[in-house]
Amino acid sequence: NAGVTQTPKFRILKIGQSMTLQCAQDMNHNYMYWYRQDPGMGLKLIYYSVGAGITDKGEVPNGYNVSRSTTEDFPLRLELAAPSQTSVYFCASSSSLDRAGANVLTFGAGSRLTVL
Amino acid sequence: QKEVEQDPGPLSVPEGAIVSLNCTYSNSAFQYFMWYRQYSRKGPELLMYTYSSGNKEDGRFTAQVDKSSKYISLFIRDSQPSDSATYLCAMSRAGGTSYGKLTFGQGTILTVHP
Numbered sequence: 001n002a003g004v005t006q007t008p009k010f011r012i013l014k015i016g017q018s019m020t021l022q023c024a025q026d027m028n029h030n031y032m033y034w035y036r037q038d039p040g041m042g043l044k045l046i047y048y049s050v051g052a053g054i055t056d057k058g059e060v061p062n063g064y065n066v067s068r069s070t071t072e073d074f075p076l077r078l079e080l081a082a083p084s085q086t087s088v089y090f091c092a093s094s095s096s097l098d099r100a101g102a103n104v105l106t107f108g109a110g111s112r113l114t115v116l
Numbered sequence: 117q118k119e120v121e122q123d124p125g126p127l128s129v130p131e132g133a134i135v136s137l138n139c140t141y142s143n144s145a146f147q148y149f150m151w152y153r154q155y156s157r158k159g160p161e162l163l164m165y166t167y168s169s170g171n172k173e174d175g176r177f178t179a180q181v182d183k184s185s186k187y188i189s190l191f192i193r194d195s196q197p198s199d200s201a202t203y204l205c206a207m208s209r210a211g212g213t214s215y216g217k218l219t220f221g222q223g224t225i226l227t228v229h230p
Contacts, residue, residue, distance in 0.1 A: 040124055105216060
């Protein structure tokens with residue numbers, strides 16, 4: 001059981017380049033999330049999805065886009081990369097079976113992105 | 117003012133010590149309170165989960181929530197070197213659109229030395 005799988009683990013981008021961070025889960029979870037973690041700042045929600053075809057913005061969505069065409073996959077797109085997007089990105093998923101389950105997030109191992 | 121404040125430490129204790137980790141928050145709408153543990157270069161993993169006020173115990177770990185003071189704590193008894201990690205408090209509101217949308221503290225770096 002793989003849980004939440006993120007690729008790539010590391011990436012260096014030049015300013016203005018674009019890329020997609022991949023996220024896949026095999027737990028049949030309806031809810032999926034993208035968080036970013038900056039040193040000393042905790043995690044901040046970028047985008048989330050409550051099911052295939054449904055996405056919404058979190059706290060820090062600017063500069064990012066998402067799509068959710070299947071239950072399993074939730075890619076995060078960075079357009080026109082900027083140094084401020086240097087961060088560690090975590091994908092997570094949770095069950096919507098009940099209120100408690102929806103708050104129990106399973107995180108991936110993270111994707112470390114540097115924009116130079 | 118941040119919605120959730122957590123002392124980043126770092127905190128260094130000897131093996132066997134009792135560790136106390138704390139967070140304060142300002143938003144009275146928070147109803148669900150969690151502690152996540154994050155090892156270096158890994159994703160966070162859920163450690164404890166409490167709804168509303170009260171205490172919850174799981175082995176060497178005890179979580180406390182005092183909503184009147186807007187203060188939550190995590191106690192680790194008989195701390196072990198394997199407990200060395202970053203501990204993140206997290207909270208969420210009640211209501212269908214809030215589930216899973218967590219507000220995190222900054223994280224406290226804990227080192228337990230033999």
